[in-house]
Amino acid sequence: MKIRLILNGSKRDRQDVQEAITWIRQHHFFALDVRYSESPEDFPLLVTDAVENGVERLIAGGGDGTLNLTVNALMAIPKEKRPELGIFPIGTANDFATAAFIPENPRQALITAIDCCSVPIDIGQVNERHFLNVASGGFGAVITAETPPELKQMLGGAAYLLTGVLKLFEFTPIQGKMCVGDQCFEGSAYAIAVCNARQAGGGMVLAPNAYVDDGQFDVVLYTLDSPPIPEDLAPPSSVLGWILPFKKIFRVQEVTFIPEEGVRQINLDGEPYEADRFEFRIHPQALNVVLPPNTPLLQEA
DSSP states (O other), X not given: OOEEEEEEGGGTTOHHHHHHHHHHHHHSOSOOEEEEEOSTTHHHHHHHHHHHTTOSEEEEEESHHHHHHHHHHHHTSOGXXXXXXXXXXXXXXXXXXXXXXXXXXXXXXXXXXXHSOEEEEEXXXXXXXXXXXXXXXXXXXXXXXXXXXXXXXXXXXXXXXXHHHHHHTTOOOEEEEEEETTEEEEEEESEEEEESSSEETTTEESOTTOOTTSSOEEEEEEOSSOOSSOOEEEOOOSHHHHHSOOEEEXXXXXXXXXXXXXXXXXXXTTEEEEESOEEEEEEEEEEEEEOOTTOTTSTTO
């Protein structure tokens, strides 16, 4: 199998990353092909070049943002030509990799990305953009965006809790309309998350029972309203859950959200995205992704 690693250029000088690559080249007896991305615009070109050169497995080396850019580039390729996607999680949060039980140690993570089998998983789409993990808006997105990197380095997950407490009393709930099929309702929400996988924001578990191969989103609302849709009232399971314990979840294939105040920003796998209307749909089993055999994200792991 022809394998190529696309590595976030900002991780180029990390000693543990280079040691992992060197170890693979010495002990797996093949010269792992590595290409570096220097900007978001590089990903379509890097993925297209990989396809044209017969790469069968493409490993994304970076955080959730690097995964998002790689997935968007892969989804632009016809399905029958898409390489498998391996994950080398060396970013700040690595939410998808953590939820999938991909090892944190760079060497073990790279071994997993090379040696484990791939499985077809679902990919989310909002308007023209795709996402692998979670699309989030409202209070959770504010916490993710406004927690200083220096604070995260000092406090880890507790940094999000501190930022959440500081921002809670100045945050205005989102007003808007949500439509699921022919059912629409209007109301307010402190946070909204459309989840393919389970967690975001550096370890905040939003949808603890989500699977990436069930052909559905777990849509999470932190709201005091009562949507006219069957729902599960989930207990607090993360920093955000303790701050906003009124979490409701329902499972759908498509959902539309129209904010009352016009253009809003959401996070797609941690990457900012703006629109005045958000139309979500799921692409079942759209991409073959390498996951460890003990991952909890599959219905039949």
